[in-house]
Amino acid sequence: MNTLTVGDLAFEVRRSEQRKTMQITVDRKGELVLTAPVGCSADVMEAFVREKRFWIYTKLAEKEALPEAAPAKQYVSGEGFSYLGRNYRLLLVDGDGQDAPVKLSGGRFKMRRADAVEGRRHMIAWYSARARPWLEGRVERYAGRMEVQPAGVVVQDLGYRWGSCGKGGKLYFHWKTILLPPRIVEYVVVHELAHLHEGHHSKGFWQRVERVLPDFAGRKGWLAENGAGYASL
Secondary structure (H helix, E strand, O other), rough: OOOOEOOOOEEEEEEOOOOOOOOOOOOOOOOOEEEEEEOOOOOHHHHHHHHOHHHHHHHHHHHHHHOOOOOOOOOOOOOOEOOOEEEEEEEEEEEOOOOOOOEOOEEEEEHHHHHHHHHHHHHHHHOOOEEEEEEEHHHHHHHHOOOEEEEEEEEOOOOOOOEEOHHHEEEEEEEHHHOOHHHHHHHHHHHHHHHOOOOOOOHHHHHHHHHOOOOOHHHHHHHHHHHHOOOOE
């Protein structure tokens, strides 16, 4: 059984031998996922969904209220690109005086004109190169306060996720996190560090986050409401 329909709600069902309880998640596109123990029956899952219907509808309403992702960037002079929450305009330049496809200089992103045809690839490389040391610094800053020792930091494309805590204690972050304001990136960092203690978003998980970031709810809300605007490149 890979799907479950309860009224007007349709779920993808994922079974896990590691799970002892059920969990419902609503992804960025509003698709519903129900994770359940291997031996969980359809009747038990349906009862769980009915119990959580108000929460599910609330989450779906939030998704529908979120702004749509910004249109894809154009690699032309005057286009705006974010870096740590600030917007910088792109300036295409002749290649003679620039030794790299992309530079941030004089308050502008400068890209060699000949490289604009692959502008997205070059911007991703630029962001990725700067994201890792910046994120490593923030992980180091908060890891001691949260009494954890992550195994390392990996920056890559994570699809719709800003961060992820992997097996073995490694922390994964989307390269796009470096586009967000620093206080929001710090929330993502603390969120993933907390997962080294708590695998799920339990009450104890959020308490750990709150101890380090008392205003985490505001940061979390900002990311939910504004993150989509930073997701296109």
